[in-house]
Amino acid sequence: MKTKIIIYQIFTRLFGNRKTTRKEWGTLAENGVGKMNDIQSAQLRQMRRLGITHVWYTGIIRHATDTDYTQFGIPSQNPQVVKGIAGSPYAIVDYYDVDPDLAVSVPDRMSEFEALVARTHDAGLKVIIDFVPNHVARQYHSICKPADIEDLGESDDTGKHFDPQNNFYYCPGETLDTSGFNSQHPTVGAQQQYFERPAKCTGNDRFDSHPQQNDWYETVKLNYGIDYTDAGGRSYHYDPTPNTWKKMTEILLFWAGKGIDGFRCDMAEMVPHEFWEYATNIVKQIYPNIIFIGEVYDTNQYKTYVASGFDYLYDKVGMYDCLRAVTCHQRPASSITHEWQLTDDIGSHMLYFLENHDEQRLASDFFAGNGMKGIPALIVATMLKSNPMMVYAGQEFGERAMDKEGFSGRDGRTTIFDYWTVESLYHGYWNRGGMTPTEHRLEEKYAKILSLANKEKAISEGQTFDLMYVNGSSEIFSPQTEYAFMRKYHNEVLFIVVNFADSEAHSEVRIPVHAFDFLHLPEKQVEAIDLLSGETQRFDLKKDGSLPVDVSAYSGRIYKFNIMNDNQYVLNTHNKDEFPPAHTAEHLLNQLMIRMFGCQRSNNAHIERKKSKISYIVDHKPSRKEEKMIEDEMNRLIQLDMPVTYEFVDRNHIPEGVSLSKLPDDASETIRLVRIGDYDVCPCLGKHVRSTSQIGRFVLLGTNWDEQTHNFRIRFKVIQ
Structure with missing residues (x-):
């Protein structure tokens, strides 16, 4: 049986934190921090009940932080090149180490990670971690690398701006100019200024020594054999194999050897696809079931990166942007059709989502302002196709992320730079008595919708038929706020209609002749059950006929019927009036x-x-x-x-x-x-x-x- 992947992203440092101080710019001692050991069997079972198949543990690999761990032999970081007190999980300082924040016993941090992997697998879930290939922290230095591994930059010729075998790009003879950026850290003024000479080039392809506030100033760019400032324009130097290719592939193999099931590859499109073809081929020869998920935003490069070994790619500028705009009534629901059609030939490789650590929370004031308004988009993203779907922890409780944490500020995003406690997660996993009725209702809806993804083969394996092209604007259907499609597997059919409007929709959805031909539907009466409410309805299937359906505001219907057995989905009546x-x-x-x-x-x-x-x-x-x-x-x-x-x-x-x-x-x-x-x-x-x-x-x-x-x-x- 094919499994539809449902990923649950956990920002590990925040997830288990139960200290509710929430002081702006608070330290670890003041605000607390979540640990890997907080994620035990009970929490993992709760994720399974939600319908999750894979857990993405964000921020596992050791990154730059202002928290002092020198007593454990871990080098300190200059706060001028650390964003926030906790630091960004995408400014890696040691690819072979685990973030000490996440460990109960810092010397045993790798063992605690291995135990987390084992617990996750025991709960029937798979493990994904980040791989950050494009850039590292400015003070990168591995203290945990295997003895036979050379560190990044260890043999670089720092007198050259570019050399195919260097790991970094340099500005020879220049000192890094720190005047253009400000970490906003409240203690930076009292610290020694950061000094770097020769200056390394910055992670967001800034090839000079003067990064600014909006640059990724805390990171340095890795060199995969591309000279970005060659006199004749960009030039490529892949023969012999660049040293960075070999070192980064060794890092992938190291973590694959820990038993993980996949990598979410940060800013994959900023690394040449030739490297990915090289690395994924080597890793998959040894670990054939491991998956690679790429953060790629350039739609023109989708096919190239799929061909280079990526199993799945973010569909951010396509389906995410579309569903967000439809939810906010900035685009018609019918535009969803256009978005899936753009990637139809590689549709099985597209990862849908409504939230992640980079995006504003759906329930924030910057997006929909209410988690319930996202239910129609959730149904579409989960059920339109058989490709993977991702949920960000707290989304199922309607996390609003309207806190002002410190470096992150009040921006509708859950911070990745600060020590903090996410209130909805605290209630949802550790203090359920503090949950509001709205949080309970939203979680219930998420559990029903996401669980159907792998209970219904029509969703995980079936065909899709989009009904929008024959359902134009009329008195009985509004393509502005309604979206309808069908899924089918063998004799089981799902008829799905969602309503993005703030009022109930009383609609009739036309089923064209082509749907009957494509899905091999008979003309007959069927008894259908709404898998969300349990309500039943009789439909008269006729070519070019219409099916009546009432859909509540910000909701959907998922009607299931069997085309071979009229009574397959009719439930017995129940007349008891229990308390x-x-x-x-x-x-x-x-x-x-x-x-x-x-x-x-x-x-x-x-x-x-x-x-x-x-x-x-x-x-x-x-x-x-x-x-x-x-x-x-x-x-x-x-x-x-x-x-x-x-x-x-x-x-x-x-x-x-x-x-x-x-x-x-x-x-x-x-x-x-x-x-x-x-x-x-x-x-x-x-x-x-x-x-x-x-x-x-x-x-x-x-x-x-x-x-x-x-x-x-x-x-x-x-x-x-």
């Missing part, structure tokens, strides 16, 4: 009794608002101590605030351990499973709360024991 908190407590209690006593789920329960009764067959009469343990453990589970989610499966795809024995004989082929975190899953059509903290407090009112039948009856209530 959702008590009904959810029943699920928790069932699983708790299974784990404590090895019994089966209850088959005799009366769940009501005021008080409920539920019975179990157990092998002995529970003691008073065990009864108290039941009540205490129930309240502990409730306080964990585990999400309550749904999924729809057919009888052939029931997870291991889930019994259907209590379903009625006439139960439908489609089963709704209710999951409470990773704790419990069972088939159910009832009403539930969104997360366990909404149950309230569980109170055990009393018990009864029947010695003859070993029936143990519990009376309980929940207090809101």
Whole structure:
């Protein structure tokens, strides 16, 4: 089965930080820092529940920082060439070392990284890290390189501006002019001025000794055999193989040997594609399953970099810019069609996203101002094609990033330069009781949408048919704010409509003859289920006919139907009017009794608002101590605030351990499973709360024991 890659980007230094000081320009001691050891099995399972397949740990390799680690033999950095107190993760000072900020025990930082990789794999997730190939920090010096590896610049001829075998570019006889930039660091004035002679050329292709404030002044450009200032223009010197090619390939092999599964390659287009062809070929011969993701913004070079060994490329100037503009009502929804068509021949190689560390947060005042407004774009980015999708940690909680952290400032981005705590992540992973109802609702929507990516083969493997070309502006459809398409795999079809508007859409979507021919659809009536809401609807499939659909503001419909079996996705009716908190407590209690006593789920329960009764067959009469343990453990589970989610499966795809024995004989082929975190899953059509903290407090009112039948009856209530 083909897996659709769903990447979760974590800025590792911020992710696990639970110190809430948040002092502007705060030091590590003042503001705290997240550690690799903060990311344990519970957090990784939460990512899995979100639908994630790969975790991108941003900022693993040691970079320039103003934090002093000299007691551990780590050289200090001059703050004049460090952005922020924490420093940029893209100003690498040692390609063979791990950032000491991330370690509980600094001398054991590499071992802690290796343990993080193992934990991530044990959780069923794959690991991606950054590879920064274009530039390094001005004070680059490796203290952790293998003994047989020569350091970058160690054998350079610094008397030349360019030499094919140099690792850096130089300005011979010139001292670096630092007057044009200001790190804004509050302590720089008291520090010794940074001195560099001969001056190295700056990372953003600035080939003189006078970098300015808007340059990447804290970095120096690596030399891959291109003379950018040759008298005749740019010239290329690739034979013999440049020394930098060999050294950078060794670095890739070093990290691949740590068991990682992929590299996100920073500013890949600023490094010649000939190097990438050379390096990826060598790495993939040894590690054939490793993936390379390239940050490439020049659309004219997409095909070149794919041919050079990249598995996936950022689709920033195409799909990201388009979805952002549509979300902000600056472009019509119909323009999405144009964007995917531009890269259709390499569409499987394009990485879609709505946020990353470089971009403004969707919920910030600089973008949409509200995470819910991004749901239509999320559905499109996740489901339009089978290519990868990326989510930035905190996006699923509506992180606004409107803090003024220090160097970063209030810009709608989560800082990569400062020590800080991201409030939404703190609540979402460490203090779920502090989450707002809006954060809960948004997380639930993200989990449903992202999880479908690999539950539905129509998304991970199926064909796509864009319906926009036959759905022009009319009274019953608005291409300005609505977007519609279909996905199909074998006999399963998804009919997807999203609404970017701030009001409900009552639409009719035309299905052209070509869709019937391309997707091999029959003309017939089908029963469809909306995978987001569980609502069902009958559609009359006719060539050039229309399908009626109502879509709430900033939302979408994902209707699924089977073209071979009319009743495949019809659920049984359910007329009970349960009290959702008590009904959810029943699920928790069932699983708790299974784990404590090895019994089966209850088959005799009366769940009501005021008080409920539920019975179990157990092998002995529970003691008073065990009864108290039941009540205490129930309240502990409730306080964990585990999400309550749904999924729809057919009888052939029931997870291991889930019994259907209590379903009625006439139960439908489609089963709704209710999951409470990773704790419990069972088939159910009832009403539930969104997360366990909404149950309230569980109170055990009393018990009864029947010695003859070993029936143990519990009376309980929940207090809101």
